[in-house]
Amino acid sequence: MTEKKSSSYTILANGRLLDLSVPKVMGILNVTPDSFYANSRKQSEQEIASRIEQIIKEGGDIIDIGAYSSRPNAADVSPEEEMKRLRNGLEILRRTAPDAIVSVDTFRADVAAMCVEEFGVSIINDISAGDMDGNMADTVARLNVPYAMMHMKGTPQNMQQNPTYTNLTEEIIRYFAQKVQDLQARGVKDLIIDPGFGFGKTLAHNYELLRHLDRFCVLGCPILVGVSRKSMIYKLLECTPDEALNGTSIIDTLALTKGANILRVHDVRPCVEAVRIFQAMNQQP
Numbered sequence: 001m002t003e004k005k006s007s008s009y010t011i012l013a014n015g016r017l018l019d020l021s022v023p024k025v026m027g028i029l030n031v032t033p034d035s036f037y038a039n040s041r042k043q044s045e046q047e048i049a050s051r052i053e054q055i056i057k058e059g060g061d062i063i064d065i066g067a068y069s070s071r072p073n074a075a076d077v078s079p080e081e082e083m084k085r086l087r088n089g090l091e092i093l094r095r096t097a098p099d100a101i102v103s104v105d106t107f108r109a110d111v112a113a114m115c116v117e118e119f120g121v122s123i124i125n126d127i128s129a130g131d132m133d134g135n136m137a138d139t140v141a142r143l144n145v146p147y148a149m150m151h152m153k154g155t156p157q158n159m160q161q162n163p164t165y166t167n168l169t170e171e172i173i174r175y176f177a178q179k180v181q182d183l184q185a186r187g188v189k190d191l192i193i194d195p196g197f198g199f200g201k202t203l204a205h206n207y208e209l210l211r212h213l214d215r216f217c218v219l220g221c222p223i224l225v226g227v228s229r230k231s232m233i234y235k236l237l238e239c240t241p242d243e244a245l246n247g248t249s250i251i252d253t254l255a256l257t258k259g260a261n262i263l264r265v266h267d268v269r270p271c272v273e274a275v276r277i278f279q280a281m282n283q284q285p
Helices: 045-057 079-096 109-119 136-143 168-185 203-211 213-219 245-257 268-282
Strands: 010-013 016-019 024-030 062-066 102-105 123-126 147-150 191-194 262-265
Touching: 024 045, 024 268, 045 062, 045 079, 062 079, 062 123, 079 102, 079 109, 102 109, 109 123, 109 136, 123 136, 136 168, 147 168, 168 191, 168 203, 168 213, 203 213, 203 245, 245 262, 245 268, 262 268
Parallel strands: 024 062, 024 262, 062 102, 102 123, 123 147, 147 191
Antiparallel strands: 010 016
């Protein structure tokens, strides 16, 4: 295997330059009652605060807060309910860790604007790359924050109903090339691409995407990978999400060798350790 050193990207998050030449770990904070991994669901103030403290203590660089479960066949959540959950979580987050770099996992432009304008959220993380809200691109440009955009075929409600591609990797690269061109034309400066493991892809698609992940470097943007405890791991290994940590760590490490710059995970410490080992290897002649 040929290892690929992370590209020397930087993004500006709340006035701070985040250097992605050393891969960063994004810890997941779910303020939802129905995320696919039950142990990640945090509802009470104490649970949310404890999770925030855990992410920071274990070395997480970014806290990604989400209030809309995007698991396959997930129930829809109204914008009002999503905002209510996020306001509660962000108030706790700002009390618990006022200096944390925070991303919000939402595909709704109004929700993203509220999080940035009311709570100073640093990054917008959109599972639909603007396809589920036509106002998102202009909103991101106006807010002037980094934008992580993910490829998803369909919606969370139908994305796993027989997804098909003629040439998976080429189609997704072309999809992002158009998105990058459009968003840069609107004035968006910091773009992050997420190939969307598990979103409108079969098991085979996910591993094809992993094999060719380094080809996404041609787009000239940092790459975010989110595979934590997903079905591409537990279905292949015939286990449960609870038993999928080892598989997650293996894929995260493989993703690092393929050029990943940000890893989005439930289990922060094992991922931080993977990054440290990867960096130690890359520092050798």
